[in-house]
Amino acid sequence: MTKILCVKDLSYTNSRKTGLFSAPRTFVLGPISFDMVKGETIAIIGNNGAGKSLTAKVLAGAIRPSSGSITFITDETSQQSSHSHPIRMILQHSSSAMNPALSLGSVLHNTLKLNTRLDEAQRQEKIKETLKLVGLLRDHYYYYSHMMSDGQQQRAALARALILDPKIIVADEPFAALDPSVRSQTVNLILKLQHELGLGFVFISHNIGIVRHISDRVLVMDKGQIIEAGRTEEVLADPKEVLTQKLVQSHFSLVERHASLV
Amino acid sequence: MALLDIKNLTLYLDGPGETIKALEKVTFTLQEGEIKALVGESGSGKTLVVKAIIGALPEHWRVKADRLTYKGQDLLKMNYEQRRQIMRREIAVVFQEPTSSLDPSVKLGEQIQESIPDEFVTKKWFWERNKQRKEIATGLLHKVGIREHDRWMNSYPYQLPADVSQKIMIAMALASEPRILIADDSTRGMESTTKTQVLKLLLKLNKTKNLSILFVSHDLLAITTIADTITVLYCGQTVESGKVKSLLKRPLHPYTKALLDSVPSFQSALKTKSPLTALSGTIPSLQHLPAGCRLGPRCPNARKKCVQVPIMRSIQGHNYSCHYPLHLPKAGKKDPTDDKFGEQDPIKFNLINPALEEDSADD
Numbered sequence: 116m117t118k119i120l121c122v123k124d125l126s127y128t129n130s131r132k133t134g135l136f137s138a139p140r141t142f143v144l145g146p147i148s149f150d151m152v153k154g155e156t157i158a159i160i161g162n163n164g165a166g167k168s169l170t171a172k173v174l175a176g177a178i179r180p181s182s183g184s185i186t187f188i189t190d191e192t193s194q195q196s197s198h199s200h201p202i203r204m205i206l207q208h209s210s211s212a213m214n215p216a217l218s219l220g221s222v223l224h225n226t227l228k229l230n231t232r233l234d235e236a237q238r239q240e241k242i243k244e245t246l247k248l249v250g251l252l253r254d255h256y257y258y259y260s261h262m263m264s265d266g267q268q269q270r271a272a273l274a275r276a277l278i279l280d281p282k283i284i285v286a287d288e289p290f291a292a293l294d295p296s297v298r299s300q301t302v303n304l305i306l307k308l309q310h311e312l313g314l315g316f317v318f319i320s321h322n323i324g325i326v327r328h329i330s331d332r333v334l335v336m337d338k339g340q341i342i343e344a345g346r347t348e349e350v351l352a353d354p355k356e357v358l359t360q361k362l363v364q365s366h367f368s369l370v371e372r373h374a375s376l377v
Numbered sequence: 378m379a380l381l382d383i384k385n386l387t388l389y390l391d392g393p394g395e396t397i398k399a400l401e402k403v404t405f406t407l408q409e410g411e412i413k414a415l416v417g418e419s420g421s422g423k424t425l426v427v428k429a430i431i432g433a434l435p436e437h438w439r440v441k442a443d444r445l446t447y448k449g450q451d452l453l454k455m456n457y458e459q460r461r462q463i464m465r466r467e468i469a470v471v472f473q474e475p476t477s478s479l480d481p482s483v484k485l486g487e488q489i490q491e492s493i494p495d496e497f498v499t500k501k502w503f504w505e506r507n508k509q510r511k512e513i514a515t516g517l518l519h520k521v522g523i524r525e526h527d528r529w530m531n532s533y534p535y536q537l538p539a540d541v542s543q544k545i546m547i548a549m550a551l552a553s554e555p556r557i558l559i560a561d562d563s564t565r566g567m568e569s570t571t572k573t574q575v576l577k578l579l580l581k582l583n584k585t586k587n588l589s590i591l592f593v594s595h596d597l598l599a600i601t602t603i604a605d606t607i608t609v610l611y612c613g614q615t616v617e618s619g620k621v622k623s624l625l626k627r628p629l630h631p632y633t634k635a636l637l638d639s640v641p642s643f644q645s646a647l648k649t650k651s652p653l654t655a656l657s658g659t660i661p662s663l664q665h666l667p668a669g670c671r672l673g674p675r676c677p678n679a680r681k682k683c684v685q686v687p688i689m690r691s692i693q694g695h696n697y698s699c700h701y702p703l704h705l706p707k708a709g710k711k712d713p714t715d716d717k718f719g720e721q722d723p724i725k726f727n728l729i730n731p732a733l734e735e736d737s738a739d740d
Binding site: 160161162163164264265266267294295296297298299300302303306307321323324325327328329347348361362365366368369370372373374376 | 418419538539540567568569570571572573576595597598599601602621622625626635636638639640641642643645647649650652653654655656657659660662
C-alpha cells in the first residue's frame with residue numbers, strides 16, 4: 116500500500132489568559148504522529164474536549180501547528196494536476212457552513228476561481244462533474260443553502276470538498292447532525308466515493324457503530340494526546356486504555372440490550 | 378387508566394390558499410410508569426407533538442383531537458390557568474438543546490432555585506427559606522448525579538459541557554416532582570459514555586419514582602435500551618407503534634424497517650464497508666406533503682393505493698398504518714384481531730406478481 120500522508124510530532128499549544136494575575140489556561144495538543152495509506156479511513160474518537168476537532172483543523176490547515184510536520188506524499192507516477200489541494204475539510208454543521216447569500220453554484224465557482232487556474236468553461240465543466248459525482252442534479256447549481264434538505268446540504272459540503280480533487284478528506288462529525296436515513300445515504304456516498312476515487316478519509320465521530328462499520332483504523336484521543344491507536348476491530352475488541360474501554364463498553368452495553376430483545 | 382391519552386391529534390396550519398396538516402391523526406397513550414419512545418426524524422413532527430401536549434404552540438395553529446387527556450382531564454378544554462397548573466406540577470419537559478434553553482445571563486444556581494415550587498419551601502423567614510431552597514437545589518443536583526454542585530451552581534450556561542447541562546435540565550424538570558417527564562432529544566450529539574449515564578439516570582428515575590417518560594428521539598440505540606413501547610412518526614403521521622420487542626423483531630411498516638436498518642450496530646452479520654440500506658430521498662417539507670401515506674414517494678413498496686391514507690390496524694397490540702405491510706401474514710389466514718384482513722382483496726398479500734397487484738389496486 117502506498118503511503119500518502121505522514122504526520123509527525125504535530126503539536127499545537129493554545130493558552131488563554133483568564134485573569135490579570137491567574138496563570139493562563141493552556142491546552143496542549145499532541146505531539147501526534149500517524150501515517151495514512153491510500154484509500155484508508157481513520158476514525159478519531161474520544162470524549163468532548165479531547166482535542167479531536169482541533170486535530171482535524173490542524174490537519175486541514177485551518178490552524179497552524181506550533182511544531183511538527185504534515186507531509187503529503189505524492190505519487191511519482193501520476194502527475195499532480197495544477198488545481199489540486201491534497202487535504203480538504205468538511206465542517207460539522209454543513210447547513211451553517213455554507214454562505215446563505217450565495218447559491219451552491221457560486222460557492223463552488225468561487226472555490227475554483229480562488230484556488231485554480233482553470234478558465235470559465237473549464238470551471239463550469241468541473242462544477243457539473245462534481246455535482247454529478249456527489250449525486251446532486253445540475254439544477255442544484257442555482258440552489259441556496261436554505262432550499263436544500265439536510266442530505267443535500269451534506270452532499271453540497273462534500274462537493275465543495277471534492278471539487279479541488281483532494282486525496283484526503285477530513286470531516287468533523289459528518290454524521291452527528293443527520294437523521295438516520297440521511298446518515299445511511301451519506302455513509303453509502305462516502306463509501307462509494309472512496310471506492311471510486313481512492314480517497315483517504317479522516318473523520319471524528321461519537322457513533323461507535325459507524326466507526327466500526329466504515330473505519331480501518333481508529334485513534335482514541337484524550338486531553339490532546341492519542342492514547343490508543345490501531346486497527347478498528349482490534350481496538351474495539353480488546354481496548355487497552357481505561358477511557359477506550361469505557362467508550363466501547365458503554366456502546367456495546369446498548370447494543371447488547373438490543374440483541375437480548377431480538 | 379392511561380396517564381396521558383392522545384387520540385387522533387391533528388394540527389392544522391392555515392397557509393395561503395390551503396390548510397396544511399402538520400400532524401395527522403397521531404395516536405398514543407402513556408401508561409403509569411411506562412417509558413414510551415416517540416421516534417422520528419427531524420421534520421416528522423415529534424417536537425410538535427410535545428408542544429401540543431404542553432400547549433406551547435403558536436395561537437394560530439389549530440389543534441384538534443378526539444382525546445387529549447391527562448388523568449382523564451381534557452387538556453384542550455382547560456383554561457390557561459388550569460393547564461398551566463398541570464404543566465407546572467405534573468408534566469415536566471426537558472427541551473432540545475439544553476444550553477440554548479437555559480437563560481444565558483443568570484447563574485445556574487438561581488435558575489434551579491427558581492424552578493422549585495413555592496409549596497416545597499416550608500420555612501417561615503426569608504433567610505431560612507433561601508437556605509432551604511439552596512438545599513433542595515443541591516439535593517436535586519445530587520439526584521441526577523452531579524457531585525460538584527457548588528461549581529456548577531456558580532457558573533453560567535455557556536460554561537457547561539453538554540452532558541452537565543443536560544443533567545441540570547433534568548434536575549430542573551424534576552424539581553416539581555412531576556408524574557410525566559418529556560425528554561425531547563436528550564441524547565443528541567452525545568458520546569456513548571455520557572449517553573449511557575443519562576439513560577441510566579432516566580431508567581433509575583423510572584424504576585424508583587415510577588416516573589412515566591416520553592422519550593423523544595431518533596437515536597434507536599438509546600431507545601431500545603430504555604423504552605418499553607415505541608411510536609414511530611413519519612411526517613406527522615403515526616406509522617407504527619407497539620412493544621419494543623415486537624417492533625424490533627417484526628417491523629411491519631417499511632419506514633420502521635428502514636430506521637432499524639440504518640443502525641449498523643443492529644446488524645451483527647453486516648460486513649464492514651458494505652453499503653447500508655437506506656431509503657432514497659429525504660423527508661418532505663410541510664409545504665410539499667404528498668397525498669395519502671406520506672412515505673409514498675420514498676417507499677420501496679409504494680403502489681397506486683398508497684395515495685389513500687391507510688387506516689390504523691392492530692395485531693396483538695402492534696399497530697401499523699400501511700397498505701402493504703412487511704412480514705406479511707400468510708394469505709388467506711385471517712387474523713382474528715383484524716376483520717379487514719383477507720376479505721378486501723386477498724391478492725394484496727401475494728405480492729409476487731406486480732401485474733396482478735396493479736389490477737387489485739385499481740378496484
